[in-house]
Amino acid sequence: MYIDEQAGFTYQLGNTFKIDSLNNYLPKAIDSTVNSKYRIEQNWKPVSIIPKEKLSELNLPAEPSWLKYYKENSNKVSYLKNIGYHYNHVGASELALDPLLKAYDIEPHFDGLEFELSFAYNHLGQYEKAILILKRAIENNPKYFYFYRELGFSYKNLNRIEKAEKTYRKGIKMSNNNFEKSEMAINMAQSYFELRNKEKFDEWAKLTKKYAKKGSRYAQFIDLFEQKWNEK
Known part of the structure; x- marks a missing residue:
């Protein structure tokens, strides 16, 4: 399982195996025609992680060789922002913060980045941090109404109702x-x-x-x- 920058969470099936009565992992003969990819949606089928000590029994490396191609761009701002988006999209904003903050350190005003980072902070209840990001974002791009939506949400949850109302009015007017x-x-x-x-x-x-x-x-x-x- 891995995250495709564009498609999101993905499951790649390469082979199957069975577990015998002695807890030995027995792979079936490799079939080169079996190489299916499935996009993982919410409430997908249950899965289990293969224990590291069992990988050798299945003749598997710790990490598949093809995965390196998905990591070649792992330090690029666009990649980090997209990974953060996919974590936010499934409600895992605590995992979105790491890639989003790395991207923010490199290029804070990258398209869509400030929204994803503020969304993650709001989702986690870290409203003051969201406000700091959003104020800077609005200074740079005052016409993007999603910033006002998120900022109003931050103020609302901090019980700064007058500020929330003023902010939401701006957002509604722009949207x-x-x-x-x-x-x-x-x-x-x-x-x-x-x-x-x-x-x-x-x-x-x-x-x-x-x-x-x-x-x-x-x-x-x-x-x-x-x-x-x-x-x-």
Whole structure:
């Protein structure tokens, strides 16, 4: 199993084996026609790692020779950013940090890098670190609305509600993506629901409904908040 820079997590099947009653690993005769690749999606089939001490019984090296071609670019910013993206994409942001920080040290404003790094920090609850990255990113590229989406999320989770609201308004104004607008709006609606600020909640609930598709998860959240308003 390895990460393809473009395709993501990949499983390569090269051969099969069986385990006898004495726990010996017995490979089948090598079939050169067996060399299949599978892209690993979430909730993929269960797998097990072969113990290192059993590799020799299977006539396998510690690392397949072809894997070196995937590592030749391992110090390039584009490669490191893409690896970080694939970790973030499956919710493994703690593993995304290492390649993303290496890339950031080399070229901090590389396309997409600051977003992935701030996303990882936000996912891990390290909001102050995300804010530092995003402020620098916005100074360099003030028109990229995803930076405002992530920055608003950081402020919201630090209970800096006024800053979150101001930031989300900028993001919504810049964005041409209704789903992203609805996500920013629902975050503020939730904050004001928790603060019991009816006037502000109604304002952001209206924006959420404006941008969210009818029957979507965010639209349903607003319905739920409105139903529960008097129950809190």
